[in-house]
Amino acid sequence: MMNVAIVAGGDSGEYAISMLSGKQVEREIDRGRFQPYLIEIKGSSWSYNYDGKDYPVDKNDFSLHLAGNHVHFDVVFNAIHGTPGENGKFQGYLDMLGIPYTSSDVITSALTFNKAFCKNVVSRYGILTPHSVHLFKRQQERIATLTDTISLPCFVKPNNGGSSVGMSKVTSVEQIPAALELAFHEDEEVLVEEFIRGRELTCGVLRSKGEVVTLPVCEIVSKKEFFDYEAKYTKGMADELVPAPVPDHVSDECRRISKSLYDLLNCKGIARFDYIHTNDKFYFLEVNTVPGLTEASIVPKMITAHGWTYTELVTRLIDECL
Template sequence: MKKNIAIIMGGYSTEVNISIKSGNVVYDHLDREKYMPYRILISEEKWVALDALDTEYSVDKNDFSFVLKGKKILFDCVFNAIHGTPGEDGALLAYLNLIQLKHTSAPFYQMALTFNKRDTLSVVQAYGIKTATAVYLNKGDAIDLDAIISKVGLPCFIKPNKAGSSFGISKAHTKETILPAITIAFKEDTEILIESFLEGTEVSVGIISFEGITKVLPITEIVSENDFFDYEAKYNGKSEEITPARITEKQQEKVKKAAKKIYEILNLTGISRSEFIFVNDEPYFLEINMVPGLTAESILPQQALAAGISLQSLFGNAITTALKK
């Protein structure tokens, strides 16, 4: 009997449109012999199921069901394609846990932890993972630019603590550009990071729970035409993403080991993508994304295809793994 699969997409953040693209790709590629997929659009205004013509049907939050042609549709599993809150920060997953509905992401605590860059960095540093030097600020904190520069140097990166797709990130080359960058970051979040600039090759490492094992996918090298891998570089063709990455065997072994170690010490499951920069052959961890982009052009699907895993197999495996939890 086919499993009913809810593909949740949308969300409450600035990543809503990217999430909808990812959700539609999952919907298009799920095996119709095994699954009956339904798209569920989550927004602050409404939770609705969409049919093939995008007609909306209200979702009952008591049991995450909806009524279609007089029949109540209940789900066997939820495929999480929400970038940002409430899908990537654990909030919606805690709700699914309460109603005992399985999903493709890691448990809600791990999702909340990894969505918080500051807390994730603090945990992995204790296990010997190398990271950039950083200053953390909460909205309203006193800002001492000289102290910040003394610690992280110039240029430096200013990032929202909890945001994705490079929204709100700036690279400051001078003291005068730090405050405007802080203002931009605070528009995305009430907590920000200011990190030292790491010069070197940037790579992205995808890890999935695949057929019962933790599988590291072929590594992607990121070459941005812009000053860094910003939103335009990610989504408007201003970067080159090279899979497999043009790195040495030694570098490959080191970054794979670091990415897998992070995945395991954080007790993660499901799909993840970690970002690193090599400094003198050593991988420095930047962040981890637990709901990466899932379009055919996105990095992790590219890595899966390089590993011989089709999008149908990638998405189907995520559901199979979730159903076994």
């Protein structure tokens, strides 16, 4: 039996979603092979909750002391969306201890979590991405002259964020200051990005048994202005259609680009690539290296459409990183 630490929680607006992802993995994991321990990571408090009691993690070697039993982990299943699980910080800690984990490594996580830096690299590989301006809080002059460089409508988003927290769609110059304030409240860096009108498509990719597998493409049809926090997490506020109702050549192209990006960015585990598709062109928005794994999340729908069970996904992700 292998001991698996499922880490969840984290220190962002995605804390609650991450806990749900972690619990779903704990529920679905193959108990015949794996003994799961759901570990909550929150600030400096890392703990395993069992029978209503919290057991702190021993950070010296990422182990647990449970009533006379010292538990070490063979592998970590990473279910932390946002910091510190999706930006490489936790990966660095695990690398230092030599514990394998199911997601991308330090450099890939750090790069891809930074939307602006990631877009720069992706566009060097010849893939389109919306024009954008990357601003740091200290750059007051650039911020003041922003309207000269960006066309409207645009999106203003925290550069290192997720779940659409702190993000707004701006249609007039007067809305820019408030949008910047909202985004800078979440992050020291902000991305101001050209709005692309089109259909939103997303593709899940993983490596398993020596092969890069692309999952059926999903179309996101939000009932809100865009796929904002409410649309993401309120039942009925968005349709997530898998397989996407688009012509085969469109979904094939989406899978082809996603597979090549997965490889070029050296992703590990399951990653989900988001695009806007318009005029037969794909505009890369971002890649999620720890995508949602709750019952209602997109990846589980893709997995079902692919003909796998959730349990099989978890098993494949663990086997692949060992």
